[in-house]
Amino acid sequence: MKLERKLAMRNLLRNRQRSLLTSIMIVATVSLMILFQGLSDGGHRAMVDIGIKMGLGHVLVYQQGYNDDPSLEHLLVDAAATGQQLQQSVPELTHMVRRLHLNGLIQAGANGVPITLAGVDPGLEVQVSRIADRKSMTAGQTLAELPRERSGNGLPGIVIGEQLARNLEVGLGDRVTVSVKPKGSSDLSREAFLVTGIFKTGMQELDAFWAELDIADAQRLARLGQEVSVLALYLDDVEKVGPVAARLSSQLPAGKYEVLRWDQVAPELHSAVMLDAAGMYLLMVIVFVVVAAAILNTILISVMKRTREFGVMLALGASPALVVRVVFWEALFLALFCIALGGALGYAGHYHFATEGLNFREVFGTTLEAGGVLLPDRFFSFIYPGKLAFSLLFVLLLTLLVTIYPAIRASRLAPVEATRHG
Amino acid sequence: MARPEAGKTAVLDAPGNASSTKKATTMANTSVIRLEQVGKVFEQKKQRFQALKQIDLTVESSEFVVIAGPSGSGKTTLLNLIGLLDQPSSGKLFFNGRDLSQCSSTELAQLRRDQIGFVFQAYNLMPVLTALENTEMVMEFRGMAADKRRAAARKTLTALGLGELMDRYPDQLSGGQQQRVAVARAVAGEPMLVIADEPTANLDSRTAESLMDLMSQLNREHGITFIFSSHDPRVISRAKRVISLCDGSIVSPVSQAVEFSHAV
Ligand SMILES: Nc1ncnc2c1ncn2[C@@H]1O[C@H](COP(=O)(O)OP(=O)(O)OP(=O)(O)O)[C@@H](O)[C@H]1O
Ligand SMILES: [Mg+2]
Numbered sequence: 001m002k003l004e005r006k007l008a009m010r011n012l013l014r015n016r017q018r019s020l021l022t023s024i025m026i027v028a029t030v031s032l033m034i035l036f037q038g039l040s041d042g043g044h045r046a047m048v049d050i051g052i053k054m055g056l057g058h059v060l061v062y063q064q065g066y067n068d069d070p071s072l073e074h075l076l077v078d079a080a081a082t083g084q085q086l087q088q089s090v091p092e093l094t095h096m097v098r099r100l101h102l103n104g105l106i107q108a109g110a111n112g113v114p115i116t117l118a119g120v121d122p123g124l125e126v127q128v129s130r131i132a133d134r135k136s137m138t139a140g141q142t143l144a145e146l147p148r149e150r151s152g153n154g155l156p157g158i159v160i161g162e163q164l165a166r167n168l169e170v171g172l173g174d175r176v177t178v179s180v181k182p183k184g185s186s187d188l189s190r191e192a193f194l195v196t197g198i199f200k201t202g203m204q205e206l207d208a209f210w211a212e213l214d215i216a217d218a219q220r221l222a223r224l225g226q227e228v229s230v231l232a233l234y235l236d237d238v239e240k241v242g243p244v245a246a247r248l249s250s251q252l253p254a255g256k257y258e259v260l261r262w263d264q265v266a267p268e269l270h271s272a273v274m275l276d277a278a279g280m281y282l283l284m285v286i287v288f289v290v291v292a293a294a295i296l297n298t299i300l301i302s303v304m305k306r307t308r309e310f311g312v313m314l315a316l317g318a319s320p321a322l323v324v325r326v327v328f329w330e331a332l333f334l335a336l337f338c339i340a341l342g343g344a345l346g347y348a349g350h351y352h353f354a355t356e357g358l359n360f361r362e363v364f365g366t367t368l369e370a371g372g373v374l375l376p377d378r379f380f381s382f383i384y385p386g387k388l389a390f391s392l393l394f395v396l397l398l399t400l401l402v403t404i405y406p407a408i409r410a411s412r413l414a415p416v417e418a419t420r421h422g
Numbered sequence: 423m424a425r426p427e428a429g430k431t432a433v434l435d436a437p438g439n440a441s442s443t444k445k446a447t448t449m450a451n452t453s454v455i456r457l458e459q460v461g462k463v464f465e466q467k468k469q470r471f472q473a474l475k476q477i478d479l480t481v482e483s484s485e486f487v488v489i490a491g492p493s494g495s496g497k498t499t500l501l502n503l504i505g506l507l508d509q510p511s512s513g514k515l516f517f518n519g520r521d522l523s524q525c526s527s528t529e530l531a532q533l534r535r536d537q538i539g540f541v542f543q544a545y546n547l548m549p550v551l552t553a554l555e556n557t558e559m560v561m562e563f564r565g566m567a568a569d570k571r572r573a574a575a576r577k578t579l580t581a582l583g584l585g586e587l588m589d590r591y592p593d594q595l596s597g598g599q600q601q602r603v604a605v606a607r608a609v610a611g612e613p614m615l616v617i618a619d620e621p622t623a624n625l626d627s628r629t630a631e632s633l634m635d636l637m638s639q640l641n642r643e644h645g646i647t648f649i650f651s652s653h654d655p656r657v658i659s660r661a662k663r664v665i666s667l668c669d670g671s672i673v674s675p676v677s678q679a680v681e682f683s684h685a686v
Contacts, residue, residue, distance in 0.1 A: 003562050010550035312546045315507055316560050316607075317535020319528070415507045415534070418546055419498060419619060 008329030034346025057232030119218025157196035311417025460513035491667030539608030
């Protein structure tokens with residue numbers, strides 16, 4: 001082993017207690033950093049995932065102008081053809097659903113509530129949407145579970161939120177009237193529906209102001225043909241949203257379509273995730289400061305206690321550069337050891353939560369809501385390898401950075417220090 | 423320690439060995455160190471203290487010189503200047519004929535590394551290195567090949583009676599043993615000059631005696647110039663030349679023509 005590495009390593013081992021204390025501090029912070037990073041990013045992914053499943057989608061394709069004026073004037077007319085084109089040009093696609101959104105009034109007896117009506121393909125929607133999911137149903141059936149033939153009195157089915165049902169004072173099997181303003185007419189179009197299902201998502205705006213029905217019923221109600229409001233695309237990985245949206249924007253004919261990402265359509269969800277991520281970054285900064293201070297402290301003490309030793313080396317003709325290298329190796333060995341151990345421990349923790357998941361209700365005793373989205377009870381730790389590598393590398397760089405001062409201090413000692421005794 | 427008998431067992435190389443003869447002859451007419459009107463002033467908290475005053479001193483190659491004087495007389499200050507660890511405030515210092523006033527600290531460090539061996543009063547071995555590694559260290563600074571420097575270190579340690587203790591760390595050695603390792607470190611690289619500031623101060627008289635034997639033997643057989651300081655009369659009496667310091671001045675440069683004798 002080269003002299004400087006030998007000196008560095010043996011000095012760390014010689015001052016085992018000091019090295020160990022510093023190591024514990026750094027190992028703990030590094031492993032907690034990884035654990036928090038994994039849980040935080042896992043939580044964000046869960047939030048995004050839930051948001052996307054609340055009647056949204058990863059990438060949304062609209063007719064040009066729909067987002068400025070979401071009226072019946074800006075509907076996708078040739079949704080079927082566009083859909084086919086998208087199926088072929090987006091290999092990342094796992095699901096694609098069409099939806100028709102209508103503003104309407106729902107009435108039962110003397111009660112009336114303005115709501116959003118979502119006309120959906122029941123069979124497809126159940127695969128991508130939390131609203132249409134069996135698990136969200138508190139009573140009745142999902143639209144997909146409804147028999148094809150209409151029930152006895154021949155009314156089409158509608159699924160409404162739990163809060164809405166309470167506000168309307170209706171229950172399963174009750175009759176409601178839905179009115180919308182059809183395209184190109186000022187008279188209301190009105191139809192009766194049967195409440196066949198009641199859902200609960202935990203999101204106020206869905207549970208109190210949302211109803212889902214078969215897209216064919218919605219189109220008929222609004223006196224439309226095959227027009228839809230949106231084609232919602234679901235991808236195999238949320239990380240691919242950006243590239244796919246960008247690609248589609250340039251591929252699809254300009255001026256005809258509008259391609260938006262989920263975070264553009266639901267900015268409040270996006271900012272909730274970002275805010276939380278900002279908190280995470282703050283935590284990381286604290287971690288970095290702690291690690292830097294711990295290493296600076298150890299190395300500085302170690303250098304000051306060895307004034308004589310470094311003085312002797314310099315007196316015997318060692319170059320200042322050699323002394324600098326000894327100090328740097330010491331810091332590097334300490335940092336590498338701690339990063340490796342902390343990394344392994346942190347990753348083990350992450351692995352546990354990545355496979356077992358973290359149960360919010362168990363840990364916090366309550367459900368969590370962020371950005372208007374109810375977080376799932378259980379979510380899974382997730383680590384972006386690049387981000388992890390960057391943080392670990394940053395800890396390493398930080399170590400070397402804070403070592404500059406003690407190293408230079410040691411190398412600038414006067415060789416006469418060697419002759420002082422006492 | 424099996425003390426090698428003079429003339430019988432050589433400490434490093436055999437006497438009259440090619441390298442030592444060469445050193446002895448080429449250095450003969452050049453002074454190793456020459457001080458001209460050298461003064462040293464310490465300034466601390468606006469207080470000036472003249473530690474050395476107008477020192478004129480020449481030490482020739484292969485000399486065995488002691489600097490004697492009471493505590494505070496400037497012995498360490500002078501040895502630090504001679505050992506190129508510190509720079510004079512006034513006057514000129516020549517090392518091996520070279521004026522050092524223009525030398526950079528890097529050049530001074532290289533001169534120390536290549537030409538000067540040091541023995542400190544407090545031994546000052548590297549605590550994390552074994553006796554062997556300590557002895558090798560200066561040669562490693564020089565960039566010497568590992569096998570060469572290891573061989574040289576082993577030979578020196580064996581010759582100094584430390585053959586069995588090579589792999590021990592300093593804290594596993596007695597004071598006398600540590601100081602012998604320090605001497606080994608100073609001479610293993612075959613320097614031109616060895617500086618020793620009170621090398622026996624922390625040793626008992628018997629150990630001090632044998633360290634003196636060792637140093638004078640290295641001087642005789644190897645032609646290495648020794649300059650050391652002491653205020654122990656028994657140690658001073660072993661030197662060929664005594665320079666007495668008092669209050670920063672040389673008082674009576676007594677040249678002892680007494681030939682060193684092994685029997686004490
Ligand atoms: N760095 C310094 N700053 C100020 N004064 C100093 C410094 N080094 C030495 N001195 C002073 O210079 C004088 C000579 O000191 P030096 O250490 O050379 O004496 P010495 O002969 O080696 O003494 P001792 O036998 O006690 O080792 C002393 O009065 C001392 O206080
Ligand atoms: Mg002294």
